[in-house]
Amino acid sequence: MTIRDVAKLAEVHPGTVSRALNEETRALVNFETAERVRRAAEQLGYRPNRIARGLKTNRSFTIGVLIPDLTNPLFPPILRGIEDRLEQVGYTALIVNTDNDPVHERRHLEALLARQVDGFIAATARLDTGSLARVAADGTPVVLVNRSLEDGALPAVTVDDRHGSRLAVDHVVALGHTQIAHVAGPQNVSTGHRRYLGLLDALRAHGLEAPAERVGFAAAFSEPEGERACSAVLDGGGRVTAIVAGNDRLAIGCYDALEARGLRCPEDVSIIGFNDMPFIDRLRPPLTSVRIPQREIGAVAADLLLGQLSGEPPDAREILVAPSLIVRSSTAPAAAAPGS
Amino acid sequence: MTIRDVAKLAEVHPGTVSRALNEETRALVNFETAERVRRAAEQLGYRPNRIARGLKTNRSFTIGVLIPDLTNPLFPPILRGIEDRLEQVGYTALIVNTDNDPVHERRHLEALLARQVDGFIAATARLDTGSLARVAADGTPVVLVNRSLEDGALPAVTVDDRHGSRLAVDHVVALGHTQIAHVAGPQNVSTGHRRYLGLLDALRAHGLEAPAERVGFAAAFSEPEGERACSAVLDGGGRVTAIVAGNDRLAIGCYDALEARGLRCPEDVSIIGFNDMPFIDRLRPPLTSVRIPQREIGAVAADLLLGQLSGEPPDAREILVAPSLIVRSSTAPAAAAPGS
DNA sequence: CTGTTAGCGCATTCAT
DNA sequence: ATGAATGCGCTAACAG
Numbered sequence A, B: 001m002t003i004r005d006v007a008k009l010a011e012v013h014p015g016t017v018s019r020a021l022n023e024e025t026r027a028l029v030n031f032e033t034a035e036r037v038r039r040a041a042e043q044l045g046y047r048p049n050r051i052a053r054g055l056k057t058n059r060s061f062t063i064g065v066l067i068p069d070l071t072n073p074l075f076p077p078i079l080r081g082i083e084d085r086l087e088q089v090g091y092t093a094l095i096v097n098t099d100n101d102p103v104h105e106r107r108h109l110e111a112l113l114a115r116q117v118d119g120f121i122a123a124t125a126r127l128d129t130g131s132l133a134r135v136a137a138d139g140t141p142v143v144l145v146n147r148s149l150e151d152g153a154l155p156a157v158t159v160d161d162r163h164g165s166r167l168a169v170d171h172v173v174a175l176g177h178t179q180i181a182h183v184a185g186p187q188n189v190s191t192g193h194r195r196y197l198g199l200l201d202a203l204r205a206h207g208l209e210a211p212a213e214r215v216g217f218a219a220a221f222s223e224p225e226g227e228r229a230c231s232a233v234l235d236g237g238g239r240v241t242a243i244v245a246g247n248d249r250l251a252i253g254c255y256d257a258l259e260a261r262g263l264r265c266p267e268d269v270s271i272i273g274f275n276d277m278p279f280i281d282r283l284r285p286p287l288t289s290v291r292i293p294q295r296e297i298g299a300v301a302a303d304l305l306l307g308q309l310s311g312e313p314p315d316a317r318e319i320l321v322a323p324s325l326i327v328r329s330s331t332a333p334a335a336a337a338p339g340s
Numbered sequence C: 001c002t003g004t005t006a007g008c009g010c011a012t013t014c015a016t
Numbered sequence D: 001a002t003g004a005a006t007g008c009g010c011t012a013a014c015a016g
Helices: A003-010 A014-021 A023-028 A031-044 A050-057 A075-088 A102-114 A129-137 A161-174 A190-205 A223-234 A248-260 A294-309 B003-010 B014-021 B023-028 B031-044 B050-057 B075-088 B102-114 B129-137 B161-174 B190-205 B223-234 B248-260 B294-309
Strands: A062-067 A092-097 A119-122 A142-145 A156-159 A180-184 A215-217 A242-245 A270-275 A288-291 A318-321 A324-326 B062-067 B092-097 B119-122 B142-145 B156-159 B180-184 B215-217 B242-245 B270-275 B288-291 B318-321 B324-326
Touching: A003 A014, A003 A031, A014 A023, A014 A031, A050 B050, A062 A075, A062 A102, A075 A092, A075 A294, A075 B092, A092 A102, A092 B075, A092 B092, A102 A129, A119 A129, A119 A294, A129 A142, A142 A294, A156 A161, A156 A190, A156 A294, A161 A180, A161 A190, A161 A242, A161 A270, A161 A288, A161 A324, A180 A190, A180 A223, A180 A248, A215 A223, A223 A242, A223 A248, A242 A248, A248 A270, A294 A318, B003 B014, B003 B031, B014 B023, B014 B031, B062 B075, B062 B102, B075 B092, B075 B294, B092 B102, B102 B129, B119 B129, B119 B294, B129 B142, B142 B294, B156 B161, B156 B190, B156 B294, B161 B180, B161 B190, B161 B242, B161 B270, B161 B288, B161 B324, B180 B190, B180 B223, B180 B248, B215 B223, B223 B242, B223 B248, B242 B248, B248 B270, B294 B318
Parallel strands: A062 A092, A062 A119, A119 A142, A142 A156, A156 A318, A180 A215, A180 A242, A242 A270, A270 A288, B062 B092, B062 B119, B119 B142, B142 B156, B156 B318, B180 B215, B180 B242, B242 B270, B270 B288
Antiparallel strands: A288 A324, B288 B324
């Protein structure tokens, strides 16, 4: 079923069929002719071949999306935000998992380029900046999501991590806590670093501080690392009544560390996570967490990219999306803590 | 950067470049010439345009993947299984979320067809069978994953649900339980129905039975429905010491129902889930669950489709993948239950 | 308003 | 073993 079959049935030239069926050029053709073409197309079950169209127009209406791992619950909502937005305007996402492996990243980038993607959205934690920047320099729009570059060379959509830390600190301070610890994520990842900086700021704003022995650094956003870092803090000697974790998985590790020491949450120690992952409300106790609007982040990133694709200036700026605090049962007033 | 630029630099005809760079036709060209072409391509950073290739060969090397919702933790592992397999052979997945909405389904199907996908993998729970069958009849291979058709009209890869139920029943029976209830999923979905049937079989094999008042039917695989159905069973009068749930979310609903009645798990009632979702081991108590090898299911489905694409007979058969039981702390010996 | 023509980048048939 | 020519299905520039 090609455009020529339709042309034959409608008794017009193929070029006319193309114009009649294309939204943007329909005005160029007589209404009645257009109707006739439309009916012929319908009758034949004609479906325009987007591959052929893409070859001619040099646009594929596809976007390459690079993520570390689809299986990480952080990403599906972001992807839905991206896909829903893209689909509204006829674009499709090509999703690839890099597993944070530089070799995979390169290979995928090449493959997507070969497929003529019109742009990229990258959510990988430490994607080779060089490759991406080069791609962008060569004229293919790139937007980062959930991460950003120090030099702001590429437009990025991220959560306002520092604000999130402030929300967490404000909450435990309001509950009367003063001995507040931090189980920080990896500092070479922007989220880990910013949440840490935000925490220091927030504490300072309340006239508090976080001595080094009350901050544990995890080498990865994983439960075991959370437990390790938390254990170091708990065993460090200083008293701790509240812990702000760099993300939910680290918070789960904190649960483990508390349990191993016979400490109860929230009676002995309050814990706050970050991300508000699915089912985190089903833990014991349900985790208080800073929710990041993942779907929105994805949608905003898609919008940014679509804007560039329609010729807007590349606007290499970082857009911060505000998180919110979801209070559950892992935090309680400091007064409730049994004296020690 | 087109094939012609390379041809010019290598001082050969474009056709030769095509042959030299294409794996399958490389043998047709002199080794030295091929080398010269390869070097020229590399020097120019030439990347074959797959769109153009697709137009010519009438293959896009893309596969349409229909799922209800990426955000449902069941699907990411399946998708990884699919993608990993596809990528090895140069295919890419186009993933669309149908949200179980027939209108969306149709629209997406059309859009994917317009993009000339070479085949489909469908995981949607109740995708209009007609559309899919028609697509398959028109020559585009279709493979179902995680669901199947009664008439076996389409090849399908599913978990052996009945076997899973048997594993669950065997486990609680081995623990000494005899009063075993079932909180079943929706019966118009193959997984829900088969798990129910498998449960009946398994009980019968142990000389037990499940009277109607010990089976609750949930209208959806959701926590609230699980709680509702479980409550009906618990309040039904008969004594119950173990519950096999249709999936993990229903099991979580069972937790809620128990808690509302002051019953403890596993001391008073043992509970088993199905799917072994991420973080389900972090519930209180960690849920015993039937694990389905999601990644493998995806990979097998991809293999099946790739087989059809390379001309194998359509083999409209259902492949069952065996689940396994993951024992955690939500199940305990019946003897441990306090008398009542 | 519609027909004509050309060509997107590549694979492939037919010559040579 | 390589060159030449053709066309995949569509859009766009130009005529008429």
